[in-house]
Amino acid sequence: MTLRSLAAVLVLAASAAGHFTLDYPKTLGFDEDKEPSGPCGGFDAKSDSPSTDFHVGGDNVATNLLHPQGVWLYRATLDTTGQSNWTAIHPQVQQSGLGKFCQPALGVNASWAGKKGLISAVVNAPDGILYQASRARDRPVPPAPRRRC
Numbered sequence: 001m002t003l004r005s006l007a008a009v010l011v012l013a014a015s016a017a018g019h020f021t022l023d024y025p026k027t028l029g030f031d032e033d034k035e036p037s038g039p040c041g042g043f044d045a046k047s048d049s050p051s052t053d054f055h056v057g058g059d060n061v062a063t064n065l066l067h068p069q070g071v072w073l074y075r076a077t078l079d080t081t082g083q084s085n086w087t088a089i090h091p092q093v094q095q096s097g098l099g100k101f102c103q104p105a106l107g108v109n110a111s112w113a114g115k116k117g118l119i120s121a122v123v124n125a126p127d128g129i130l131y132q133a134s135r136a137r138d139r140p141v142p143p144a145p146r147r148r149c
């Protein structure tokens with residue numbers, strides 16, 4: 001086997017092992033096969049899943065990428081069905097190398113204080129665009145720095 005074909009096999013193996021997980025805030029659900037389905041990785045945002053505390057002024061968004069690279073988009077909406085009004089909350093950022101990746105202080109619009117909404121991490125990975133989302137509720141107190149990072 002040449003090095004080149006070995007590399008191809010390794011990339012395929014990484015794909016088979018999964019895509020990415022949203023570790024904080026808590027995901028609505030993870031299913032590897034459904035993760036390419038927007039807006040929430042195949043899970044219904046309307047379900048009565050509990051909300052994670054998330055400080056509107058800036059909180060941790062922690063992911064674990066199971067691909068060697070990806071470009072992240074972070075977005076949020078007050079539409080708790082997830083069907084509309086998604087707003088980017090950070091410029092897109094490239095991750096090189098697989099593994100844990102954390103934004104320590106992603107903030108949303110200050111006017112969202114006291115409200116519930118959805119926070120989403122989307123990655124453009126080698127095998128396509130993958131989605132995860134979390135139901136989040138503002139907490140007035142900022143988190144300890146890098147609490148989940």
Ligand SMILES: [Cu+2]
Pocket residue numbers: 015018019020067125127
């Ligand atoms: Cu994947």
